[in-house]
Amino acid sequence: MDVVAAGPWLMATASEFVELSAELPDWDYDSVLRLRRPMRVDGLRARRSTGLGPDSTLVLSVLWSSSSSGLRGRVWQQVLPADDEMEVEIAFDLPGDELGGQLDLETVVTLGYRGIEVESAAAPTRPGSVLWRDVRSALLQGDNVLFPxxxxxxxxxxxxxxxxxxxxxxxxxxxxxxxxxxxxxxxxxxxxxxxxxxxxxxxxxxxxxxxxxxxxxxxxxxxxxxxxxxxxxxxxxxxxxxxxxxxxxxxxxxxxxxxxxxxxxxxxxxxxxxxxxxxxxxxxxxx
Incomplete structure (x- = not known):
């Protein structure tokens, strides 16, 4: 699916947002990661390219997981309307005391509701079916942090x-x-x-x-x-x-x-x- 244009992950510093690097050596458990990501999604073409009708529901979500703490969850989501194009800014905070080791940020577009105006028999049917996926990882303190x-x-x-x-x-x-x-x-x-x-x-x-x-x-x-x-x-x-x-x-x-x-x-x-x-x-x- 080529209808999603994903910008870089950005992280807040004391004075500005900078691109998230592969390693965060200055991170610690008292830190809060403030993350942003600009996106551009063509909701109408997304539906057409997968055989779905305009009455279907597509959801853009961000999931996170931490290797050291074993914690994971959905941190952000938004329903995508059946519009030609729309600008989306993903924005959320992750508390440092839930993190550690490798942080994985998974951005996905999934099917929420198939609708009845289906244009193709091959259209996805199961809610939660992944239509587009992108994963970005970052090591927090070089994977040296253990627990609080x-x-x-x-x-x-x-x-x-x-x-x-x-x-x-x-x-x-x-x-x-x-x-x-x-x-x-x-x-x-x-x-x-x-x-x-x-x-x-x-x-x-x-x-x-x-x-x-x-x-x-x-x-x-x-x-x-x-x-x-x-x-x-x-x-x-x-x-x-x-x-x-x-x-x-x-x-x-x-x-x-x-x-x-x-x-x-x-x-x-x-x-x-x-x-x-x-x-x-x-x-x-x-x-």
């Missing part, structure tokens, strides 16, 4: 005082992951605190620490999924929930292995399983 971070003195908490970090994770699989996950760094481990707080512009030493922390955080999430008898990879967990996050992490880390295979290997060959995790998380591969 807090620095604390472990001697004042219940965690072992010699630990460098601890991942807090809620128990309710249906609860929203946002607000249920927190990476605590022990203030007495300066190398760890410095690496985590400098993730936007890490030194070589920081990268080594971040690689270890990232691998261990993924291990913690995988372990949680494996030992939780209630957790089920086939369950339809609410979008943005802890359950949905665990499903995403397991699938992204081990795309060729089932949860039962992982559970069995961890139970019978724990050392081999630990080695597999090192490989799957690229431990120190780019440090």
């Amino acid at each position: 971070l807090a620095v604390a003195d472990f001697q004042q908490l219940v965690y072992p005082t010699g630990a460098s970090w601890h991942l807090e994770l809620g128990q309710n699989l249906d609860a929203q992951a946002l607000g249920s996950i927190l990476l605590l760094a022990n203030k007495r481990r300066e190398a760890v605190v410095n690496a985590l707080t400098s993730a936007g512009d890490p030194s070589d030493a920081d990268r080594r620490v971040l690689s270890v922390v990232r691998s261990d955080v993924i291990r913690s999430l995988i372990e949680r999924a494996i030992v939780d008898d209630v957790f089920d990879m086939e369950e339809d967990y609410p979008a943005g929930s802890i359950g949905a996050l665990l499903v995403a992490v397991v699938r992204n880390t081990f795309p060729d292995r089932t949860l039962e295979m992982l559970r069995r290997e961890r139970s019978h060959e724990p050392i081999r399983f630990a080695t597999r995790l090192q490989s799957a998380t690229d431990l120190l591969a780019t440090a």
Whole structure:
């Protein structure tokens, strides 16, 4: 379909909008991404080229997803009238505490209602059918950001005082992951605190620490999924929930292995399983 002219993704800075780059090294969890995108859509030709009539409904939408948080959703949408051409400006904000890792922005034109004035038997029939699609990705802090971070003195908490970090994770699989996950760094481990707080512009030493922390955080999430008898990879967990996050992490880390295979290997060959995790998380591969 050649009736959509998509402009560049633009991101707000302190003084202007600039084109969204492939990496955002200055991003952090306190940031809010203000995004814009100019579009020009010929709604009439869009319908004719797909065999639809003027009484059909087409919808322009933007979907987002974050690799580190596992969160996703629809952030913007607009019905496209059956006009020759129309200018559209996509505009929305994404809160930083829902993001992390790779941010994917998917712009789609989908069928809302087929209508009765169909011009071709080959016209799409199913609501939600994708007629046009475009995906743009950006790495937030070079994929070094893990989860919302807090620095604390472990001697004042219940965690072992010699630990460098601890991942807090809620128990309710249906609860929203946002607000249920927190990476605590022990203030007495300066190398760890410095690496985590400098993730936007890490030194070589920081990268080594971040690689270890990232691998261990993924291990913690995988372990949680494996030992939780209630957790089920086939369950339809609410979008943005802890359950949905665990499903995403397991699938992204081990795309060729089932949860039962992982559970069995961890139970019978724990050392081999630990080695597999090192490989799957690229431990120190780019440090």
